[in-house]
Amino acid sequence: MGKTVIIGSVPKPSRYAYQAATMLEERDFDFIPLGIQEGNVLGRKILNVLDKPQIDDVETLTLYINPRRQKEWYDYMVSLHPTRIIFNPGTENQEFKMLAQKRGIECIEACTLVMLSTGVY
Numbered sequence: 001m002g003k004t005v006i007i008g009s010v011p012k013p014s015r016y017a018y019q020a021a022t023m024l025e026e027r028d029f030d031f032i033p034l035g036i037q038e039g040n041v042l043g044r045k046i047l048n049v050l051d052k053p054q055i056d057d058v059e060t061l062t063l064y065i066n067p068r069r070q071k072e073w074y075d076y077m078v079s080l081h082p083t084r085i086i087f088n089p090g091t092e093n094q095e096f097k098m099l100a101q102k103r104g105i106e107c108i109e110a111c112t113l114v115m116l117s118t119g120v121y
Helices: 016-024 067-079 096-101 113-117
Strands: 004-005 032-036 058-063 084-087 106-109
Touching: 004 016, 016 032, 016 113, 067 096, 084 096, 096 106
Parallel strands: 004 032, 004 058, 058 084, 084 106
Antiparallel strands: none
């Protein structure tokens, strides 16, 4: 199984992106934290999205950034060749969804935390 890239990662355990990382780790899913804040998530360095790091074997992008901030990262996110993108509540974006779907990427409007909790991830 490929990696999950958590876009919008922050080093704050109270944030949903951090909680998603915790649940992914508990369920033995590999994840990469990606964001603009420096720090670590469960001992993993948050990669700086501004550097547009190349990440191989990406299965899922789970978004924790609002649609206004997504636009400048469309090309980069698509370049990671994810199989699917999860638009968590508050990140729904029809423009990006349509662009991704045209490239054969499955788009899901759902909550990563709920998906993991119910075993449908």
